[in-house]
Amino acid sequence: MQTGAITGYIDVAQLVLYAFWLFFFGLVFYLRREDRREGYPLETDSGRIVDPGLIWVPAPKVFRLNHGQGTVAVPNDTRDSSRELAATRTAPWPGAPLIPNGDPMLAGVGPGSYALRADRPDLTLHGDPKIVPMRVAQDFSIAAGDPDPRGMPVIGMDGKTGGTVSDVWVDRSEVIVRYLELTIAAAEGSRSVLLPMNFARVDAARRCVKVRAVKGHHFAQAPGIAQADQITLLEEDRIMAFYGAGTLYADPDRQEPWL
Numbered sequence: 736m737q738t739g740a741i742t743g744y745i746d747v748a749q750l751v752l753y754a755f756w757l758f759f760f761g762l763v764f765y766l767r768r769e770d771r772r773e774g775y776p777l778e779t780d781s782g783r784i785v786d787p788g789l790i791w792v793p794a795p796k797v798f799r800l801n802h803g804q805g806t807v808a809v810p811n812d813t814r815d816s817s818r819e820l821a822a823t824r825t826a827p828w829p830g831a832p833l834i835p836n837g838d839p840m841l842a843g844v845g846p847g848s849y850a851l852r853a854d855r856p857d858l859t860l861h862g863d864p865k866i867v868p869m870r871v872a873q874d875f876s877i878a879a880g881d882p883d884p885r886g887m888p889v890i891g892m893d894g895k896t897g898g899t900v901s902d903v904w905v906d907r908s909e910v911i912v913r914y915l916e917l918t919i920a921a922a923e924g925s926r927s928v929l930l931p932m933n934f935a936r937v938d939a940a941r942r943c944v945k946v947r948a949v950k951g952h953h954f955a956q957a958p959g960i961a962q963a964d965q966i967t968l969l970e971e972d973r974i975m976a977f978y979g980a981g982t983l984y985a986d987p988d989r990q991e992p993w994l
Contacts (some may be wrong), residue, residue, distance in 0.1 A: 768793045775810045779829060803864045804855065818851065820844070839984035840949075840956060840977060848982025852968035859908050866913050866967040868902040871964050875905045882939035889917055889930065889944045892985065895951030900944060904929065904966070914966075914974075915944065919955045928957040929966065934978045949981035 752850060755870075758788045769993045771792050795808045821842040822833035835842035856864040870873050877883045886899045891897050898917035914929040958973045960966050983989050 743819050770964075772796065772809050788974075793953040795828065801850070802858055824918075835984070838956075840953065840980045842980070843973075843976060845980065846983045847976045848974035849972035852972050854967045854969040856967050857971075858967045863907065865908050866904055866966055866971075867964055868904050870902055872907060875907075875910075877903070881906050882937050883913055884935075884937050884944055886941055887937070887944050889915070889935070889946060889954065890948050891951035891953065892947045897946075897949075897951040897954030898928070898949075917954060917981060926955065926959070927963070928954060928959060929974055930954070930980055931959075931975055948978045949985045953981060953985060 737889060744802055757798065775792055775806050792810060795810060797806050797808045799806050820833075822844040823834045823836060824831045824833055826832075831928045833844055835847075837843075840847065857866065859865050885903060888896045888899050889898050889900060898919040900915050901918045902916040904914035904916060905911070915935055915986055917928050917930055919926045919928060930944075934946055934948045936947075938945055957977050958970065960970050960974075
C-alpha cells in the first residue's frame with residue numbers, strides 16, 4: 736500500500752476530507768439555528784404563527800444584563816398583545832400595503848414604526864444614564880468653533896417656527912450631541928420635546944435650526960419623556976419614529992409619485 740493508506744480503499748486524505756465535510760455541515764447547522772435566536776417563532780402579517788419545527792430553533796439562552804438590570808432569555812414566545820396595529824391592510828394577501836389609521840404621524844407604522852424596547856435609560860459603563868442634557872452633564876460644552884444652538888428658533892419644512900432650543904442632550908459614552916431640547920409655546924402652557932440631532936441642521940448664519948422632516952406645528956405633537964433629565968430606550972424609539980414618519984406623512988405631496 737502507498738504512504739498514508741489505511742486499507743486498499745481508504746487513506747488518511749479521505750478521512751480528513753470526510754471530517755471536514757462533517758465539521759462544515761455541523762457549522763452551517765449551528766449557525767442556521769443561532770440566527771433564529773431572536774425574532775422566532777415567526778409571526779406573519781395576518782397574525783399566524785409559523786412553526787419552524789423543534790430542530791431548527793435553539794434552546795433558550797439566558798443573557799445577564801449589565802448593572803443588575805435582570806436577565807433576558809431568547810428565543811421566547813413573549814408577545815405584546817396589547818399593542819394593536821394602527822393601520823388597515825389595502826388587500827387581503829400577505830405583504831399588502833398598510834394605510835395608517837388616524838394621525839399617520841403617531842400611528843407607529845411605515846417610516847414611523849418603532850420597536851418596544853425596554854422602558855429604562857441606556858447606561859454608561861459606570862451605570863449612569865448615558866444620554867442627558869448639558870445642564871446635567873456640566874463637564875460637556877459646545878466646541879468653540881461650532882454654533883451653539885441654544886436660544887435658536889426651530890423652523891419646520893413649511894418655514895414656520897415650531898419652538899426654541901432650550902438645551903442640548905449629549906451622549907456621555909460617544910461624546911456627541913444626540914438631541915436638541917425644544918420649548919414649545921402652547922395655549923395650555925409651555926412644553927418641552929426632543930428633536931433628534933440627525934434630523935436638524937444648525938444654520939449659523941441665520942441663527943436658526945432647520946428641520947425638513949416635519950412642519951412647524953408638528954413639533955408640539957412629538958412624544959414626550961417621563962423624566963425631565965433622562966430618556967429611556969423606548970422613548971428614544973418613539974421620538975425617532977415620530978420624525979421618521981414625518982419624512983413621508985408630514986406633507987400629503989410626499990406620499991405621491993414625483994413623475
